[in-house]
Amino acid sequence: MKATPLDIPEVVLLEPNVFGDERGFFFESFNQKKFEEAIGYPVEFVQDNHSRSCKGVLRGLHYQLSPHAQGKLVRVARGEVFDVAVDIRKSSPTFGKSVTAYLSEENKRQLWVPEGFAHGFVVLSETADFLYKTTSFYAPDCERSIIWSDTDLDIHWPDLDVDFIVSDKDEMANSFSVADYFE
Numbered sequence: 001m002k003a004t005p006l007d008i009p010e011v012v013l014l015e016p017n018v019f020g021d022e023r024g025f026f027f028e029s030f031n032q033k034k035f036e037e038a039i040g041y042p043v044e045f046v047q048d049n050h051s052r053s054c055k056g057v058l059r060g061l062h063y064q065l066s067p068h069a070q071g072k073l074v075r076v077a078r079g080e081v082f083d084v085a086v087d088i089r090k091s092s093p094t095f096g097k098s099v100t101a102y103l104s105e106e107n108k109r110q111l112w113v114p115e116g117f118a119h120g121f122v123v124l125s126e127t128a129d130f131l132y133k134t135t136s137f138y139a140p141d142c143e144r145s146i147i148w149s150d151t152d153l154d155i156h157w158p159d160l161d162v163d164f165i166v167s168d169k170d171e172m173a174n175s176f177s178v179a180d181y182f183e
């Protein structure tokens with residue numbers, strides 16, 4: 001597996017070894033030992049999630065506060081998404097900065113988004129199946145959102161030929177300037 005730290009190095013792009021033959025392909029979508037070797041520290045996942053969305057759906061930017069902060073290992077089994085992680089650790093030199101990655105059924109790339117980041121994605125394909133592992137259980141009382149279009153974050157979302165589809169919850173999310181941050 002190839003591991004590439006992004007411009008915010010705590011966020012790591014992972015590219016698994018894919019074995020193709022006349023039948024199709026095989027790859028280890030998760031291997032605890034190889035994952036921990038790639039990021040350099042132990043991680044325990046407790047929940048797997050799967051969401052399916054149509055083109056233009058934007059989910060995020062979400063995170064959970066401590067003690068239920070979530071690290072997320074995200075991937076796309078069908079379609080393609082533009083994935084975004086925003087550093088919301090007040091003490092970080094990259095506080096307020098974001099990194100992005102195109103994750104797809106074709107490139108089979110995964111993104112490790114540690115605790116301390118807000119996360120979201122927009123779907124580029126007609127349909128996308130988004131699968132991810134989290135390091136803490138869902139805790140709705142601790143869940144927070146930052147509006148995807150926040151001008152302070154200046155995320156360069158891709159232009160689509162459809163309008164973004166955003167839940168009411170996400171459309172009414174806080175601006176970055178008043179969000180709850182991590183230390």
Ligand SMILES: Cc1cn([C@H]2C[C@H](O)[C@@H](COP(=O)(O)OP(=O)(O)O[C@H]3O[C@H](C)C(=O)[C@H](O)[C@H]3O)O2)c(=O)[nH]c1=O
Nearest residue numbers: 049051059060061062063072119120121137138139167
């Ligand atoms: C996240 C979650 C949701 N739910 C229930 C709550 C709602 O009844 C329903 C849809 O939840 P929501 O609209 O928050 O789903 P997403 O917008 O995909 O949320 C996710 O969006 C971005 C991409 C993230 O990074 C987070 O993992 C997560 O917040 O699933 C659960 O039962 N368990 C869960 O872990």
